[in-house]
Amino acid sequence: MNAASTLTSRLLTTGLLTERPRPRGIAxxxxxxxxxxxxxxxxxxxxxxxxxxxxxxxxxxxxxxxxxxxxxxxxxxxxxxxxxxxxxxxxxxxxxxxxxxxxxxxxxxxxxxxxxxxxxxxxxxxxxxxxxxxxxxxxxxxxxxxxxxxxxxxxxxxxxxxxxxxxxxxxxxxxxxxxxxxxxxxxxxxxxxxxxxxxxxxxxxxxxxxxxxxxxDARPLTRPLTRPLSEPATRPVPRPRGATRPDPDGGRFDLAGLLLLAASTTALLLALSAASGLPLPGWAVAALLLATVLCALGLVRQERRATRPILAPGLVNTPGVRPGLAVSLIGYLLLFCPLVLGPVLLAEAGLPTGRVGLLITLLPAAFAVAATAGGALLPRGWSDVARCRFGAALAGAGLLGCVLLPVAGAPATAQAFPLLAAGWGLGVLLPANNALVMRAIPAECSAVGGGMVNMARSLGTALGTALPVLGVHLAGPVLGGRAVLLALAAVAVLAVALTRPVRRR
The missing domain is CATH 1.20.1250.20 (MFS general substrate transporter like domains)
Structure with a gap:
């Protein structure tokens, strides 16, 4: 990363990467x-x-x-x-x-x-x-x-x-x-x-x-961070007025960590695709799963000893960050699984394509409305922790309703209600959880923390796309689909248990 840092410094010096302020009227x-x-x-x-x-x-x-x-x-x-x-x-x-x-x-x-x-x-x-x-x-x-x-x-x-x-x-x-x-x-x-x-x-x-x-004039600190971010400082050091925050992540770029992260996620998704019908022999699936485990273990070891780790163990170990990232992954897993699985189950029930599209749209539409205005319908004194727990519980109840409700012959309102409940719960859960995570992360590490939040979201999206296909391939559209929805309801309960209050750092 030293060469990249040198190149970046030269580009900053020439002004090619220098950020321009907003016009005064807007600022x-x-x-x-x-x-x-x-x-x-x-x-x-x-x-x-x-x-x-x-x-x-x-x-x-x-x-x-x-x-x-x-x-x-x-x-x-x-x-x-x-x-x-x-x-x-x-x-x-x-x-x-x-x-x-x-x-x-x-x-x-x-x-x-x-x-x-x-x-x-x-x-x-x-x-x-x-x-x-x-x-x-x-x-x-x-x-x-x-x-x-x-x-x-x-x-x-x-x-x-x-x-x-x-x-x-x-x-x-x-x-x-x-x-x-x-x-x-x-x-x-x-x-x-x-x-x-x-x-x-x-x-x-x-x-x-x-x-x-x-x-x-902002220059990163060249020495590595020696104290984990989760360990409280013994005494705060005052910073001169107008001084820039030091970069806590000095050191060499963690190329090995990046390669291990890419290898583990690629092997996992390939294994899920092969188990879902991709024409690969059984030994290849087993080898991919083994590679996933080995690369994940190697990633953990590499991140603990790297001077500039990809996943920043100091941030991950900060109180409230690790469970918050897990809840973010779970939230998008719960969001994307029904989007992939819903059309299969509704088509098996004999619903016409137009009605299937309208029903599936209810889930992300409720998510969007709840994320914007859902908090206004909750008690004003509720904290973000209470909102997270309520949202996860409501999403789990909606997914459980999708399992228990007989789709064929049910009225339109009965078919729509579980999807609306699941989407509304996720719309309450995810913004409150993101706020909890970002409060727990120090301000000078906000970009790294935001990247980890989005990485957890992307992993949840990828798993939410792959797992429904696996369930349908193994047990058929109806039985496999309902089994996946039931597992998702259980995962929503796990999100309730993982939510913890955090202190602002």
């Missing part, structure tokens, strides 16, 4: 932080729109490229794997060059890769461009939570994170209907081209509306 407005939140919401909307719209093009891609579903599936898996691997290191790089710079660059990379993906003439080219698209997605997602948490007043943090989650829910809800219309009336290529104008708008909005997060 001086007392509600300017909501303009920054709106800019972050563009990236949140774009990321989740991509996640929900891609599955709609699988049949069209199979026909166009003349290949099977196992190959086409990597259009989604390549994006998720690169995203999970890059979120933490991109968060660290953001501390060097600034979160605003990385966020705007993420829009640019994402838009250019989307434009190229629409012109792809081969499946391999499309998968490669999706991987490049994930680089831009990582640049946005690794900084989104930190930009919100550090850019708004303390009293508005939960509301701002709720608005960001609502933008994600809007992207999730709009994706299936928009993708279906584009594929049916235009071409699968427009599923990728539709990202380009949104990305261009994000570049312009980020340039003018995001506050500067890195000053030219």
């Amino acid at each position: 001086g407005w007392r509600h300017a932080h909501w303009l920054a939140v709106g800019t972050v919401c563009l990236g949140a909307f774009l990321g989740q729109l991509t996640a929900s719209v891609t599955a709609l093009v699988y049949p069209a891609l199979q026909r166009h490229f003349g290949t099977g579903f196992a190959a086409v599936e990597w259009v989604a898996l390549a994006y998720l794997l690169v995203l999970v691997a890059l979120l933490a290191p991109v968060g660290r790089l953001s501390d060097l060059v600034g979160r605003k710079t990385m966020y705007i660059g993420g829009f640019a990379v994402f838009g250019l890769a989307s434009l190229g993906a629409g012109f792809a003439d081969g499946l391999g080219t499309l998968v490669a461009l999706r991987a490049v698209q994930a680089v831009g997605g990582a640049m946005m997602q690794a900084n989104s939570v930190a930009l919100v948490a550090r850019g708004v007043p303390e009293h508005a943090m939960r509301r701002a994170l709720g608005i960001q989650a609502a933008a994600q829910g809007l992207g999730l809800a709009l994706g299936p209907s928009l993708g279906g219309l584009l594929v049916e009336h235009a071409s699968w290529r427009w599923v990728f081209w539709i990202n380009v104008p949104v990305a261009l708008l994000g570049v312009l909005a980020g340039w003018f509306l995001l506050p500067r997060t890195h000053r030219p």
Whole structure:
């Protein structure tokens, strides 16, 4: 990382990576932080729109490229794997060059890769461009939570994170209907081209509306952090007025940790895909599972001794961070599993395609509404811990209702109620949990912490996409689907137990 740090320093010196402040008229407005939140919401909307719209093009891609579903599936898996691997290191790089710079660059990379993906003439080219698209997605997602948490007043943090989650829910809800219309009336290529104008708008909005997060005179500390972040300091050291915060993560970049993280997640998703019907022999599945375990153990060992670890054990061991990251993973696992599994169960029950689409849309729509305004319906004195526990319990009850309610012959309101309850509970849970995690993380590590939150979210998304396919493949659509939903209800109870109060650091 020394060469990268030197190159970054030279670029900062020449001004190529120097962040520009907002215009004075915008910076001086007392509600300017909501303009920054709106800019972050563009990236949140774009990321989740991509996640929900891609599955709609699988049949069209199979026909166009003349290949099977196992190959086409990597259009989604390549994006998720690169995203999970890059979120933490991109968060660290953001501390060097600034979160605003990385966020705007993420829009640019994402838009250019989307434009190229629409012109792809081969499946391999499309998968490669999706991987490049994930680089831009990582640049946005690794900084989104930190930009919100550090850019708004303390009293508005939960509301701002709720608005960001609502933008994600809007992207999730709009994706299936928009993708279906584009594929049916235009071409699968427009599923990728539709990202380009949104990305261009994000570049312009980020340039003018995001506050500067890195000053030219800010220099990172060159020595490594010797005291774990979870260990309290014996005596606070006063910092001169106007001084910049030191970078607690000096040292060499953890390339070995990055490779082990990428290898473990790739092996796990490959094993799940093979167990779900990918034509691989049984010994290959066993080897992939073994590689997952070995790489995960190697990652833990590497992160404990690295001077600049990818996953920052000091942050992970900070009280409240580890369970908060686990709850974030669980929340997106609970969100994406029904989105993948719901159409299978409803189609087996004989429901027409139009009604299936409307019912499935209720889950992310309720999530979006609850993330924005759901807290207003709760007692005003409730803490974020109480909101997390209530949201997880409500989501678990909704998923349990999906298991117990007979879909065939049930009235429309009875079919919709469990999905609305699950979406509403997740909309209450995730913003409150994100607020708890970011309060537990020191301000100078907010980009790294935000990257870990988004990495947990991406892992939950990946598992939420893979596990339903595995359950349906092993036990059939009805029995396997209901078994997965029942397991999800149990996992929601685990989220209730994991939620803990934290102190602001």
